[in-house]
Amino acid sequence: MTTRLHGGGCPPAQAPARPSSVRALQKYGRDGRPGCACGATAAPQESRALSDIQVGEGVARVAVLGASGYTGAEVVRLGALHPNLKIAALTADRQAGKAFSDVFPHLVTATDVPELAKIDDVDFHNIDAAFCCLPHATTQKIIASLPPSIRVVDLSADFRLRDTATYKEWYGGDHQAPELQKEAVYGLTEIFRSAIQSARLVANPGCYPTSICLPLFPLLQQQLVQKDGIIIDAKSGVTGAGRSPAESKLFCEVADGMHAYGVSSHRHMPEIEQCLSDAAGFPVRVSFTPHLVPMSRGMMSTIYVQMSEGVTANTLRSALQHFYDAEPFVKVLPAGTFPQTRHVRGSNLNLIGVSEDRLSGRAIILSVIDNLVKGASGQAIQNMNLVLGVDETTGLMQQPLFP
Ligand SMILES: NC(=O)C1=CN([C@@H]2O[C@H](COP(=O)(O)OP(=O)(O)OC[C@H]3O[C@@H](n4cnc5c(N)ncnc54)[C@H](OP(=O)(O)O)[C@@H]3O)[C@@H](O)[C@H]2O)C=CC1
Numbered sequence: 001m002t003t004r005l006h007g008g009g010c011p012p013a014q015a016p017a018r019p020s021s022v023r024a025l026q027k028y029g030r031d032g033r034p035g036c037a038c039g040a041t042a043a044p045q046e047s048r049a050l051s052d053i054q055v056g057e058g059v060a061r062v063a064v065l066g067a068s069g070y071t072g073a074e075v076v077r078l079g080a081l082h083p084n085l086k087i088a089a090l091t092a093d094r095q096a097g098k099a100f101s102d103v104f105p106h107l108v109t110a111t112d113v114p115e116l117a118k119i120d121d122v123d124f125h126n127i128d129a130a131f132c133c134l135p136h137a138t139t140q141k142i143i144a145s146l147p148p149s150i151r152v153v154d155l156s157a158d159f160r161l162r163d164t165a166t167y168k169e170w171y172g173g174d175h176q177a178p179e180l181q182k183e184a185v186y187g188l189t190e191i192f193r194s195a196i197q198s199a200r201l202v203a204n205p206g207c208y209p210t211s212i213c214l215p216l217f218p219l220l221q222q223q224l225v226q227k228d229g230i231i232i233d234a235k236s237g238v239t240g241a242g243r244s245p246a247e248s249k250l251f252c253e254v255a256d257g258m259h260a261y262g263v264s265s266h267r268h269m270p271e272i273e274q275c276l277s278d279a280a281g282f283p284v285r286v287s288f289t290p291h292l293v294p295m296s297r298g299m300m301s302t303i304y305v306q307m308s309e310g311v312t313a314n315t316l317r318s319a320l321q322h323f324y325d326a327e328p329f330v331k332v333l334p335a336g337t338f339p340q341t342r343h344v345r346g347s348n349l350n351l352i353g354v355s356e357d358r359l360s361g362r363a364i365i366l367s368v369i370d371n372l373v374k375g376a377s378g379q380a381i382q383n384m385n386l387v388l389g390v391d392e393t394t395g396l397m398q399q400p401l402f403p
Pocket residue numbers: 065066067068069070071072091092093094095096119132133134135136138155156157205206207239240241242243244371372375376
């Protein structure tokens with residue numbers, strides 16, 4: 001069977017019907033790039049159409065940059081059963097030169113993957129697409145140096161903020177690829193699907209922004225909640241901080257307790273506000289406090305909102321259920337049912353629950369994801385599927401692991 005990988009530009013005329021949320025969004029074209037009438041964005045000049053790439057039997061040759069880290073390993077785990085991805089290169093820094101299964105023994109049966117190599121030693125002319133799982137601030141220059149024909153999903157924060165001055169303010173250094181920034185598409189899949197389909201560079205969202213923006217985007221867009229007074233109390237498992245060693249990640253620093261960090265200063269705030277401002281059509285500011293909790297993976301965001309006049313929690317829940325009705329990975333729970341991180345573990349799901357608050361006119365929204373899957377590598381594969389023109393759910397339909 002040969003899967004035809006579609007080209008860049010506007011979605012093809014016979015593109016599969018999109019879920020209602022996507023249709024609703026297309027007219028906005030809120031993607032940080034110039035939009036065309038269909039809501040998609042123009043393919044960058046220098047990239048060739050994917051249909052021109054020689055992808056034997058519909059299989060794209062993929063590089064995973066930063067494959068010795070947690071998100072890189074998760075791309076390989078999920079990619080191992082993906083019929084349209086062939087892992088053709090894996091890179092590492094400290095772990096370069098090792099066999100992949102020596103670094104990740106749980107992936108011992110992924111035998112047909114190459115050894116971990118330094119980025120400089122990879123021949124990218126044999127690569128169609130890349131997952132970039134490198135630390136932020138290292139990524140801009142590396143992606144800018146890749147052949148322009150390569151489709152990239154970048155998991156770092158390096159291309160998420162449209163405004164390079166905002167990037168500098170929060171990440172502390174000048175943007176190293178401002179021209180490339182202009183063509184990056186923010187990869188919150190369910191919201192920006194049509195623009196992602198024609199992107200060469202997708203900036204995969206951060207895990208906290210994913211768990212927060214999926215419920216809040218439609219509610220702000222439909223003016224069901226007020227832009228002021230949004231409070232977000234979020235918790236993450238420790239894999240959110242990556243695999244590289246640090247004192248703050250030692251067992252005794254994270255076990256048997258929890259703590260807030262980045263209080264009133266976390267770098268995900270501008271990313272969350274950029275996305276929510278796009279939804280509302282005017283600037284939105286949020287109070288956001290992340291916490292580290294003693295679990296390896298999982299994320300919960302508890303979001304407090306002031307509802308608009310006449311709106312109830314039932315209205316919010318119904319609006320979210322309608323918006324995400326056809327979505328395979330976002331599920332809005334019935335009244336009185338609340339999501340738990342253990343119910344999404346290992347899956348690409350986002351579960352959302354909504355409740356009235358005791359305080360008049362306020363509602364509480366609970367949103368859970370697995371930070372390594374929907375919060376990182378799962379959403380990255382979902383985006384890559386769109387870019388390559390294969391079914392968006394390919395390789396991602398695993399049920400959660402419970403207990
Ligand atoms: N963990 C998470 O839940 C999420 C992470 N992200 C983002 O994804 C990216 C990867 O995260 P994660 O996998 O957790 O990070 P890790 O620290 O686990 O892995 C980082 C990877 O990058 C490699 N690396 C580090 N420095 C360099 C360098 N200077 N040059 C080349 N390679 C280098 C490492 O190689 P080696 O180990 O061999 O030195 C390793 O393979 C980060 O930008 C992170 O912010 C996004 C969403 C969620």
